[in-house]
Amino acid sequence: MTAEVITITSGKGGVGKTTCAANIGAALALTGDKVVCIDGDIGLRNLDVVLGLENRIVYDLVDVVEGRCRLRQAMIKDKRIPEFYLIPAAQTRDKTAVSPNDMVELCDRLRPDFDWVVIDCPAGIERGFRNAMAPADQVVVVTNPEISAVRDADRIIGLIEAEEKGPAKLILNRVNFDMVKRGDMLSGDDVVDLLAIELIGVLPDDEQVLVSSNQGIPVVFNEKSKISKAFRNIAGRIKGEEVPFLNLEERNDLLGALGRIFRGSNAK
Amino acid sequence: MFRKKTLSASSAKDRLQFVLVHDRTNLSHQDLNNLKNDLIEVLSRYVPIDRKAINISVEQDGRHQRLLADIPMKTISNRRR
Numbered sequence: 001m002t003a004e005v006i007t008i009t010s011g012k013g014g015v016g017k018t019t020c021a022a023n024i025g026a027a028l029a030l031t032g033d034k035v036v037c038i039d040g041d042i043g044l045r046n047l048d049v050v051l052g053l054e055n056r057i058v059y060d061l062v063d064v065v066e067g068r069c070r071l072r073q074a075m076i077k078d079k080r081i082p083e084f085y086l087i088p089a090a091q092t093r094d095k096t097a098v099s100p101n102d103m104v105e106l107c108d109r110l111r112p113d114f115d116w117v118v119i120d121c122p123a124g125i126e127r128g129f130r131n132a133m134a135p136a137d138q139v140v141v142v143t144n145p146e147i148s149a150v151r152d153a154d155r156i157i158g159l160i161e162a163e164e165k166g167p168a169k170l171i172l173n174r175v176n177f178d179m180v181k182r183g184d185m186l187s188g189d190d191v192v193d194l195l196a197i198e199l200i201g202v203l204p205d206d207e208q209v210l211v212s213s214n215q216g217i218p219v220v221f222n223e224k225s226k227i228s229k230a231f232r233n234i235a236g237r238i239k240g241e242e243v244p245f246l247n248l249e250e251r252n253d254l255l256g257a258l259g260r261i262f263r264g265s266n267a268k
Numbered sequence: 269m270f271r272k273k274t275l276s277a278s279s280a281k282d283r284l285q286f287v288l289v290h291d292r293t294n295l296s297h298q299d300l301n302n303l304k305n306d307l308i309e310v311l312s313r314y315v316p317i318d319r320k321a322i323n324i325s326v327e328q329d330g331r332h333q334r335l336l337a338d339i340p341m342k343t344i345s346n347r348r349r
Contacts, residue, residue, distance in 0.1 A: 007305045015299065077277065147284055150284055150293065151287060151288065154291060154292070155291060157331070161331070167331075182275075183275030183276070183277050183278065184275060185276075186277050190277065193281070194285060194288060211272050
């Protein structure tokens with residue numbers, strides 16, 4: 001086994017990086033792969049709460065790097081999926097507690113035992129970003145259909161290229177398909193035209209994401225939700241599978257179902 | 269109500285297109301103007317050009333930028349074939 005390291009980044013904060021890291025990690029693990037997520041946001045850790053593992057933290061990333069514990073001791077096993085682990089960030093330190101080299105070494109120690117290492121990168125373009133980028137084999141940029149988020153994504157994509165970690169792949173998060181239809185929101189195609197990188201997922205703006213994070217259950221576990229399917233498709237694309245894009249514009253209610261019946265197409 | 273107004277998504281796209289080119293090239297609007305003036309000055313030492321018809325722009329080509337200069341030359345009547 002030699003894990004591939006995927007870094008989830010965005011430039012701008014608040015676009016859904018941590019949600020994507022949690023759910024992509026979980027979705028990869030749901031396919032039967034061995035996955036470890038690393039929270040790269042030292043000082044502002046959040047991946048633990050989004051995954052619902054906050055009560056089980058004893059040691060963290062900085063403890064491992066500074067030799068206060070063994071690597072295994074800092075890995076929290078998620079009991080809901082067979083092979084899914086989290087290495088939490090330290091909360092009382094800052095980004096300089098870890099160097100890019102430390103991250104490369106840490107990932108090299110993880111590689112033999114896993115299929116995937118998923119790193120949740122902090123917002124910004126400083127040390128935390130460089131730490132998360134150093135060990136990456138694949139970089140995924142998350143953005144929203146909003147000018148400030150797209151602009152920051154472009155800047156980050158440029159930096160990823162400069163670090164020779166490109167080409168990055170793109171996830172467009174929080175899309176309101178009604179607004180896109182009305183011409184009041186940038187579409188996946190618009191954003192691809194602007195950023196000129198491969199799109200591996202379009203995620204709807206779904207209330208279920210907040211409900212899930214309230215409960216500490218990654219939304220991908222809720223198999224009935226469309227966004228869960230979208231995350232599992234993204235995991236498939238990351239694994240190199242050809243997965244057709246979901247038709248997220250289709251309504252999930254009675255009218256939508258009737259419409260599908262009349263058009264003679266089944267839901268995907 | 270008439271539906272013919274500029275849709276906000278397309279103005280977002282246009283504005284972003286403009287901003288990204290400048291972010292990526294580090295060329296400000298002023299720089300581009302200066303470049304244009306310098307180009308005109310150099311070129312007109314060699315060929316007669318129509319200043320008003322010159323169009324210089326930076327365009328996006330995937331992740332790369334392209335400096336496009338459209339410089340119509342003035343026709344000199346006795347060289348016409």
